Amino acid sequence: MSESAPTAADTRRLAEEARARVRFEEEALDLSDQVYRVARRLVGSREEAEDLVQQTYERAFRSWKQFTPGTNLRAWLLRILTNLNIDRGRRQQRAPQTTPLDTEAGDYFLYNKLEAQLPDENPDEERVLERLSQDSIVDALADVPHDFRDAIVLVDIGEFSYADAAQILDIPIGTVMSRLHRGRRILKKNLADEVIT
Amino acid sequence: MIDWCDKCEELMQPYLDGTLSDAEVAQAQHHLELCSWCAKRYHFEERLRHYVRVAVSEPMSAELKARLSALRTPLDA
Numbered sequence: 001m002s003e004s005a006p007t008a009a010d011t012r013r014l015a016e017e018a019r020a021r022v023r024f025e026e027e028a029l030d031l032s033d034q035v036y037r038v039a040r041r042l043v044g045s046r047e048e049a050e051d052l053v054q055q056t057y058e059r060a061f062r063s064w065k066q067f068t069p070g071t072n073l074r075a076w077l078l079r080i081l082t083n084l085n086i087d088r089g090r091r092q093q094r095a096p097q098t099t100p101l102d103t104e105a106g107d108y109f110l111y112n113k114l115e116a117q118l119p120d121e122n123p124d125e126e127r128v129l130e131r132l133s134q135d136s137i138v139d140a141l142a143d144v145p146h147d148f149r150d151a152i153v154l155v156d157i158g159e160f161s162y163a164d165a166a167q168i169l170d171i172p173i174g175t176v177m178s179r180l181h182r183g184r185r186i187l188k189k190n191l192a193d194e195v196i197t
Numbered sequence: 198m199i200d201w202c203d204k205c206e207e208l209m210q211p212y213l214d215g216t217l218s219d220a221e222v223a224q225a226q227h228h229l230e231l232c233s234w235c236a237k238r239y240h241f242e243e244r245l246r247h248y249v250r251v252a253v254s255e256p257m258s259a260e261l262k263a264r265l266s267a268l269r270t271p272l273d274a
Contacts, residue, residue, distance in 0.1 A: 018270075025269045032265050036257035050261050057265050107209050108238045110245075125241045129248060137252040157250050181210055187249070 024064045028057065031074050038158040039081055041141060042150060052088075056081040075164040078154070082168050110188035113196055131195055140190035148183030151176050156184070201228045205235045209242055 035056065040049040059080050060067075067076050114131045115123060141149065154165040155176070162180075166173040208225045211217045217225065229236045 021270055022272065029265060029269070032262065033257050036261065037254055040255050041253055046255070050258070053257075053261065054264055054268075057268050061268055061270070106206055107242065108206050111238050111241045125237050125244060128241060129244055132245075132248070134252040137249055141249070141253055156246055157253060159250075177216070184210060188245075 021064060024067065025061060027073055028060055028064075028077060031077060032057070034074060034158070035077050035081065038078060038153055041153040041157055042082070042085060042146075044142065052081055052084060055084050059084065072164060075160060075168055078158070078160070078168045082150075082170075105185070105189060105192075107185065107188070109185075110192045113192045117196065132191060136191060136194040140187055140194050143190050144183055144186050148179050148186055151179040152183045152187060155180055202232060202235055205229065205232070206238070209239055212239070213243060213246070 032053065036049065036053050039053050039056075040046065043049050043052060056077060060077055067073065111128060114128045117131065118127065141152070144152065150169055151165060154160045154168060155162065160168065162173050162176050165176045169176065171179075205225055205228045208217060208221060212222065212225050229239060
């Protein structure tokens with residue numbers, strides 16, 4: 001009797017834990033498309049993104065108990081992914097940002113440039129937007145220095161809040177906002193350069 | 198004297214992010230109603246953000262999806 005009672009409790013606890021684990025894994029896998037989409041733009045190639053996502057899931061499944069249920073699982077996964085990416089030495093490879101980034105052009109710069117290329121006066125915004133090909137956008141984003149690109153990828157592409165992006169990148173919210181602001185300008189400058197040459 | 202188009206350009210990103218104060222939102226909206234030149238540029242930026250999101254979206258390969266699924270803890274008794 002003294003032996004069977006704790007065993008029953010143990011069994012129940014283990015069964016509950018197993019269920020919680022299965023649930024966690026299912027929920028994490030449901031987010032894998034979104035995690036990959038973000039990962040793909042944080043790194044340079046598809047292969048790197050695939051490796052990174054796989055490693056992220058391996059680590060997440062190993063340390064699933066560290067996740068607090070009810071909090072943002074997608075942000076938690078991206079935090080792991082970002083840390084792994086840093087571990088891969090990406091930050092060390094970075095050349096110090098010595099060349100001043102020309103972002104003084106302002107936020108209307110791209111529109112003004114594109115509009116000037118169209119023959120008709122005062123064209124429709126959609127026609128202006130059509131000047132940008134999908135490839136030019138992919139290339140222009142890839143050319144944004146990664147500190148700025150990370151902010152764009154998380155907020156504008158991953159649709160994370162500033163607070164989540166700050167936590168994922170381990171930087172203050174104010175820094176997320178300023179990098180995002182500057183990054184978007186760099187992106188538009190790159191787009192203008194891509195299209196107008 | 199304030200150049201309202203310059204001011205509006207400065208307010209565009211935080212306006213679209215929803216991080217302006219009520220007073221600044223009112224300022225921007227007032228100008229946008231009067232100035233189709235700025236209004237076009239705001240609309241373009243909004244569409245551009247959406248377009249960028251769609252343009253850079255690359256689906257995950259079926260192989261990776263299968264590899265991730267295989268990482269699950271096996272359901273044994």
